Amino acid sequence: MSEKTFLVEIGTEELPPKALRSLAESFAANFTAELDNAGLAHGNVEWFAAPRRLALKVANLAESQPDREVEKRGPAIAQAFDAEGKPSKAAEGWARGCGITVDQAERLKTDKGEWLLYRAHVKGESTEALVPNMVATSLAKLPIPKLMRWGASDVHFVRPVHTVTLLLGDKVIPATILGIQSDRVIRGHRFMGEPEFTIDNADQYPQILLERGKVIADYEARKAKIKADAEEAARKIGGNADLSESLLEEVASLVEWPVVLTAKFEEKFLAVPAEALVYTMKGDQKYFPVYDNAGKLLPNFIFVANIESKDPTQIISGNEKVVRPRLADAEFFFNTDRKKRLEDHLPRLQTVLFQQQLGTLRDKTDRIQALAGWIAGQIGADVNHATRAGLLSKCDLMTNMVFEFTDTQGVMGMHYARHDGEAEDVAVALNEQYQPRFAGDDLPSNPVACALAIADKMDTLAG
Incomplete structure (x- = not known):
């Protein structure tokens, strides 16, 4: 064939x-x-x-x-004909379905009886x-x-x-x-x-x-090219690109002819927590952040263009201009938020409904605070620190930064707590309270964080 x-x-x-x-x-x-x-x-x-x-x-x-042989068994002979030998309605219906008349049917004899049989050679369709x-x-x-x-x-x-x-x-x-x-x-x-x-x-x-x-139709080849070129671009500036699988997949799905380029932003923005900068680079702009060998964010990013330009500096300059206002926003929100202590946001939690029958975020905070303190006593954690972490646990949700960059909840609570002079295990607990977020995720790293994370999940599950 x-x-x-x-x-x-x-x-x-x-x-x-x-x-x-x-x-x-x-x-x-x-x-x-x-x-x-x-x-x-x-x-x-x-x-x-x-x-x-x-x-x-x-x-x-x-x-x-392929051509094939088709066999269709019909009614038993006893049911296929009446006492006068005429075909029954069942036999006639079966025959019509096969495209023949009853008298054209073959007969199949077995140990269990005799049946009508249709056998045909069917030519395969093209x-x-x-x-x-x-x-x-x-x-x-x-x-x-x-x-x-x-x-x-x-x-x-x-x-x-x-x-x-x-x-x-x-x-x-x-x-x-x-x-x-x-x-x-x-x-x-x-x-x-x-x-x-x-x-x-x-x-x-x-x-x-x-x-x-000028289209790389092979998805995996396109993705592999982006990864290899981005790694090389980062190496040239002495860094390592954050090539998360999800962002690689998304960028590979956005371009037909990937051209990897490197750009930079002002170093002053590095005073803002790296998580906020990375959030806007990856989430909003689809850029790959670059870190040094110590894991510190560099004032550079890697992006992928969909065209080979005669003057790539124009594309680089354009992307730098696009990202700058977003980073400036993050800087403004960070500086504005630090003018208040985390604790100052507690009254605003009373204005946000958590769930109709479970009250506001302040109500949830009070429950978490009590639970975290009790759990801390059971596991040998610092009860005062766990209680304090419970009190501050949802305060960062009221900050400008988290309102604008929602995925920074928890981590911004940690940064603001450190700025306020809170105990280090309290600050870390605010960041790790949502862990583990999925199977295989990191667990909270200290006893206070464990107490807060358990309390938060218990309240969410049980109210």
């Missing part, structure tokens, strides 16, 4: 970056299941994903299903005829929480679709998928390479897209 490489590429507008991998993996899994259910022999199913495309490449796909519906079904099953519609069409997908490439070897499989007629046209990078070109054979993908379209 003849085999060929199959390619499907769905060209879209920018896909949601945080969902790109799951969309591509689901597309591959769905289509593989469709192939297996149809009995189409195939080799490896490889997925590709970039901001403006989802693609699958199937090696050694059979050009048709892959060309089967694939369009299989692709459409695979796309319809993608995990898309919110679909969108565009133009005057009733077609729905995660983003508007512009091209559908459907090739079996060098032949276009004619089909209309998501409202688009299939073709051999592929779109390249928005600003580099050829904006549009044709692909002659499925085997040319993804190399032709790399060479002519």
Whole structure:
């Protein structure tokens, strides 16, 4: 049986970056299941994903299903005919379902009796005829929480679709998928390479897209390039880049042609707790912070552009201008918050409802304070320090910094407590009260922090 490489590429507008991998993996899994259910022999199913495309490449796909023998057992002879030998309604219905008449049926004799039997040789359908519906079904099953519609069409997908490439070897499989007629046209990078070109054979993908379209369609290759280039860029300035897996994934999903660049910010911002600076760099701007060998934040960051510029200094300067106001905000909030002691925020906790039947954040604070002190006595921790930590535990939620940069809760409480001259184990407890936040997370590092963390979780669970 003849085999060929199959390619499907769905060209879209920018896909949601945080969902790109799951969309591509689901597309591959769905289509593989469709192939297996149809009995189409195939080799490896490889997925590709970039901001403006989802693609699958199937090696050694059979050009048709294998022929097969079909047998369908009908009613027992005793139920298939009446006393006069005429076919019963059950027998006639079964025969119609098989596309024959009762008298054309064979008979199957076994030790347990005799039945009507339909036996036929079914010729396998061509892959060309089967694939369009299989692709459409695979796309319809993608995990898309919110679909969108565009133009005057009733077609729905995660983003508007512009091209559908459907090739079996060098032949276009004619089909209309998501409202688009299939073709051999592929779109390249928005600003580099050829904006549009044709692909002659499925085997040319993804190399032709790399060479002519300036798009690295291989998700893992793109991600690996970003990681390697960022590590090298950090090494050149004597640092180590914070390449968290989640941010790497997101950045790889935002660019088609990654170009890693290094920028800097004013050293005065390093007076602000590093967590706040990192929060805005990673969360808002998708930048990679850089640390020295001692783990201290450097006044540099690494970012990934989606284009090779003739003058990269302009891109660097632009990103430095973008991040500066955010860092200045963090500096302002930090300096403003330090004009008050943490304890001064206690009255405001009374204005924030925690839960209808459990009262305000101040009510929760009072419960945590009492619990933390009691638990400290049971585990040999400093009762006074645990009680103090319980009293201050939610005060940082009322600060400007945490209001603006929500993920800094706890850690900012620690910094402000140190500024206020609180005991070190109290300050650390404010940071570690939410630990462990997930399976495998670090546990609180001192007895006071343990008492506070347990108290906080007990109150949340039991009220």
